[in-house]
Amino acid sequence: MASMSIVKVAGVGKSFRGLHALSDVEFEVAEGEILGIIGPNGAGKTTLFNIVAGALKPDAGQVAFAGRDVTGHTPDRIARAGMVRTFQLMRPFASMSVLDNVGLAAQHRRFSRRKLREHALDVVERVGLGPWAHRVSTELPTAGLKRLELARALAMRPKVLLLDEVLAGLVPAEREPVLDLLALLREQEGVTVLFIEHIMAAVMRLADRVLVLDQGRVLALGSPEEVTSDARVIDAYLGEEPTHADA
Ligand SMILES: Nc1ncnc2c1ncn2[C@@H]1O[C@H](COP(=O)(O)OP(=O)(O)O)[C@@H](O)[C@H]1O
Ligand SMILES: [Mg+2]
Numbered sequence: 001m002a003s004m005s006i007v008k009v010a011g012v013g014k015s016f017r018g019l020h021a022l023s024d025v026e027f028e029v030a031e032g033e034i035l036g037i038i039g040p041n042g043a044g045k046t047t048l049f050n051i052v053a054g055a056l057k058p059d060a061g062q063v064a065f066a067g068r069d070v071t072g073h074t075p076d077r078i079a080r081a082g083m084v085r086t087f088q089l090m091r092p093f094a095s096m097s098v099l100d101n102v103g104l105a106a107q108h109r110r111f112s113r114r115k116l117r118e119h120a121l122d123v124v125e126r127v128g129l130g131p132w133a134h135r136v137s138t139e140l141p142t143a144g145l146k147r148l149e150l151a152r153a154l155a156m157r158p159k160v161l162l163l164d165e166v167l168a169g170l171v172p173a174e175r176e177p178v179l180d181l182l183a184l185l186r187e188q189e190g191v192t193v194l195f196i197e198h199i200m201a202a203v204m205r206l207a208d209r210v211l212v213l214d215q216g217r218v219l220a221l222g223s224p225e226e227v228t229s230d231a232r233v234i235d236a237y238l239g240e241e242p243t244h245a246d247a
Contacts, residue, residue: 036207
């Protein structure tokens with residue numbers, strides 16, 4: 001790969017009371033690349049994000065971001081450096097408006113109040129929540145909460161976005177604009193995206209490469225075509241859960 005790797009995961013291991021959630025996980029992601037991460041439930045996908053984003057310390061191995069070792073750094077420090085994750089379960093501040101929730105995520109940027117508001121509004125519109133900007137976040141339907149979660153991440157101006165099942169719970173018509181937005185972010189701003197996703201159609205469409213995790217190990221890493229035709233991947237994941245192909 002010609003471009004520099006912006007994320008490098010080397011020899012990462014993590015156990016929970018004897019359960020090997022991750023074992024010797026290694027991969028690199030190039031700047032501007034979109035990496036899909038798939039694997040059965042319990043494969044270690046979210047644990048991997050927790051380690052990359054600093055929420056968990058690995059028992060072994062390192063995570064580097066933009067050439068710097070960030071292993072064990074706090075989530076806050078990693079996010080401010082430019083690597084930002086979304087959560088599988090959304091947790092906005094319930095009593096606040098959509099706009100304020102997004103503004104809060106960008107607060108560390110020391111904008112003036114007015115600039116912060118403009119920036120937040122810009123991001124809110126970008127994810128298609130413009131009409132909801134002044135509504136209380138708890139009024140949002142699932143698709144809206146997902147967009148809000150994405151907006152809060154985008155408000156931090158990430159260089160690397162870690163997305164944990166942002167399409168789950170969305171109907172196909174709601175997924176399209178999210179996929180379009182992610183493609184646009186990469187195209188226009190060179191944002192690198194790592195996304196955990198069960199919906200294979202989305203993985204096939206968006207990912208440059210796909211990392212397959214199974215029982216905490218890297219089972220395969222390659223183009224979407226390569227991994228989906230890999231017999232081990234079909235055995236471990238695709239064959240076993242056919243409903244995921246169009247879920
Ligand atoms: N905080 C935790 N404490 C104990 N076990 C955990 C914890 N987080 C994850 N696990 C376990 O680690 C394994 C991997 O989980 P997870 O990373 O959530 O998988 P995935 O996101 O691929 O479904 C599972 O067996 C899960 O039960
Ligand atoms: Mg998970």
